[in-house]
Structures are given as C-alpha cells and as structure tokens.
Amino acid sequence: MKARSDELQVFVSVIESGSISAAAEQVGQTPSAISRTLSRLEAKLDTTLINRTTRRMDLTEEGKFFLEKAKQILAQMDDLEERLAIRQQSPAGRLRINAASPFMLHAVVPYIAEFRTLYPDIHLELNSNDLIIDLLEQSTDVAIRIGTLADSTLHARSLGSSPLNILASPAYLKKHGTPTSVEALAEHALLGFTQTETLNHWPLRHAQGDRLEIDPSVSASSGETLRQLALAGEGIVCLSHFMTHEDIRLKRLQVILPEANSGYRQPINAVYYRNSQLALRIQCFLDFIQKKLARYAS
Missing domain, CATH: 1.10.10.10 (Winged helix-like DNA-binding domain superfamily/Winged helix DNA-binding domain)
Structure with a gap:
C-alpha cells in the first residue's frame, strides 16, 4: 500500500x-x-x-x-x-475542438477573432471532419455534432437547433424555373449526401408524409461541397440555416417551397467524455458559440 x-x-x-x-x-x-x-x-x-x-x-x-x-x-x-x-x-490552456467542415467554417471561424480577444490564454486547436470521430482517440476536448445523437457513452450539451431550408441559386431558378410544388422537384436536379441517408430526407410535406426522400442527381459527403454546387447553379439543395444564412441574406441562394417546409430543426450538440463539471475553457467556448448560434437559429 x-x-x-x-x-x-x-x-x-x-x-x-x-x-x-x-x-x-x-x-x-x-x-x-x-x-x-x-x-x-x-x-x-x-x-x-x-x-x-x-x-x-x-x-x-x-x-x-x-x-x-x-x-x-x-x-x-x-x-x-x-x-x-x-x-x-481565468480560463487557459489548449482547447481541441472538432466539428464538421460546414459548422467549423460558418459557425466557428467567423468568431475566432472575437473569442481570442475575450480569452487570450486559451489556445485553440480546430479540427474538421465530416465523419463521427472517437474523441479519446483524437485527443479532442469537445466535438460539435449536428443531428440526433446516437452514442450513449457521450455526455452532451445542447447548443440549440437550426432549421433546414430548400435552396437554389437565382441563376439555377432563372434557367430551370422555380418549382411550385413538392411533386415538381422530380423534374429538377437535386443535390444530396452520399453517406448519411437521413440527410436525403427533406423536411417537406407531401401526400405521403412530412419527409421527402430524394434521389440526388449529384451527391457529396460534405455539406460545404453541396453548398458550393448550389451556389454554382448545379441544382436544388437542402441545407441547414447556420451555414446558409449569409447566402440567403445576400441573395446568393433563394429559399423555395417555404409553405411546404415541415419545420424540422437539426439539433446541435456539444459532446464530451466528462461526467464532472466542465473545465472552464470548455465552458467559456460553449457559452460563446451558443450565443452566436442563437443569432440565426430561425
């Protein structure tokens, strides 16, 4: 002993x-x-x-x-x-954060300068991955995950939710016309995901329910790739508001079929392997990002 x-x-x-x-x-x-x-x-x-x-x-x-x-x-x-x-x-130390590329680019990176001004002693390490990672294996303090959580071994904190919109560029709509019904989408080029099947279930009310399963004309593993394709006029896409709110505001993308949208919102959670009180540096970051998300959660 x-x-x-x-x-x-x-x-x-x-x-x-x-x-x-x-x-x-x-x-x-x-x-x-x-x-x-x-x-x-x-x-x-x-x-x-x-x-x-x-x-x-x-x-x-x-x-x-x-x-x-x-x-x-x-x-x-x-x-x-x-x-x-x-x-x-006084929060300090290295903070390793993992998030899908679209969330990192659109909901984290734009606010890094402000965060570093508020917390100069926190040293950020930002990692992007569009697949689910093992937090311990990747030495990650906290990961941001979009959608319903399935891993019960993780502790989670809700950061809010973000609506999904059906979007297309003005150039695409000018060339191919604006669909006026859910059924009319069958005549258009639809952009979807390759790996997560549920992401190809769009929140649209129709005769068979309030989710429309699409057959993509072009598929990609990353939401950011699909966003870029939509901006280039390659088709209609369904993406979360957190990554497209600026495109909508600047009219680079246009919301279509809003009256048919069922109103589904993607959960946004921070996940971590801790059962006790979070380290202050993690708590500060999550509080900060949650406030930023609230600005465009609708």
Whole structure:
C-alpha cells in the first residue's frame, strides 16, 4: 500500500508542532488517531520514522529523509491546487475542438477573432471532419455534432437547433424555373449526401408524409461541397440555416417551397467524455458559440 497525502500531512504536523497532542489539535483529530496514522504510515513504509518515548520524539535517519521529501510533495500539491484555482478564475490552456467542415467554417471561424480577444490564454486547436470521430482517440476536448445523437457513452450539451431550408441559386431558378410544388422537384436536379441517408430526407410535406426522400442527381459527403454546387447553379439543395444564412441574406441562394417546409430543426450538440463539471475553457467556448448560434437559429 502507498502512503496517502493525509498521512504525509499528519507526519509533518507532528514533527513541526513537536508533539502528537499538538498535531492532533492542529489537524482536528484525536491524539490516538494521530498515533494510529503514524503507525500505519510506518507499516506501509516498512521502517521506523520516529523513535517515540513518553518524554520525547526523535526522527530516525529514515525519518529525516522522509520528512524532507514529504514537505516537498505537500508543497507541490499546494502549488498545483493554487494553479488550478487560478485557471478556474481565468480560463487557459489548449482547447481541441472538432466539428464538421460546414459548422467549423460558418459557425466557428467567423468568431475566432472575437473569442481570442475575450480569452487570450486559451489556445485553440480546430479540427474538421465530416465523419463521427472517437474523441479519446483524437485527443479532442469537445466535438460539435449536428443531428440526433446516437452514442450513449457521450455526455452532451445542447447548443440549440437550426432549421433546414430548400435552396437554389437565382441563376439555377432563372434557367430551370422555380418549382411550385413538392411533386415538381422530380423534374429538377437535386443535390444530396452520399453517406448519411437521413440527410436525403427533406423536411417537406407531401401526400405521403412530412419527409421527402430524394434521389440526388449529384451527391457529396460534405455539406460545404453541396453548398458550393448550389451556389454554382448545379441544382436544388437542402441545407441547414447556420451555414446558409449569409447566402440567403445576400441573395446568393433563394429559399423555395417555404409553405411546404415541415419545420424540422437539426439539433446541435456539444459532446464530451466528462461526467464532472466542465473545465472552464470548455465552458467559456460553449457559452460563446451558443450565443452566436442563437443569432440565426430561425
């Protein structure tokens, strides 16, 4: 068995205060409890630290050596606790964030300058991946995931949600016409995803329900690729508002069939492998991004 920090503290207190009774008063224990702790510590170390008589206590050579090292260990622990307390008051350290490329580009990158101004001691490491990653394997502190979560081993915090819009560029609509019904989409070039089948279920009300499964004319694994294709006039796309709100505002993309939209909103969650209170640097980032998302959540 290894010595515990509380046992080290008792040993140091006995030596510094000069007696077991004085040490007991100092640490808030009974003299008998102090004596038992010393005996237990010596048994663990398999050595005698203090020669005790009714009149005095003398450190053995092993006790002198152990006292010096115990003081160093306790001082290091105090310093560590103090440093952690300071970090909790002022967020600092490396923060590794993972998100799909569209979210990183449109909902994180535009606000990095502001975040760094607010928290200059947080060193960001931004990683993009359009596939689900293993947080531990990738040494990631927090990942932003869009859509319904399936991994029950993760702890999650909701950052809000974002509506899906059916979109096309003015150039595409001018050339091919604007569909006036859900059924009319069958006559158009539709842009969809290659890997996540549910992303090709558009939130459109029709005779068979409120989700329309499409057969894409062009497929891509990344939402950003589909956005670029739509901007280039290659077809009609269904994308989240968080990545297209500027395109809509600047009229680079136009919302179509709004009256048929069922109103489905994609959940946005931060996920992490922690059951205890989040480190302050993570908490600050999530609070910051959540406020930014709220600006264009509708």
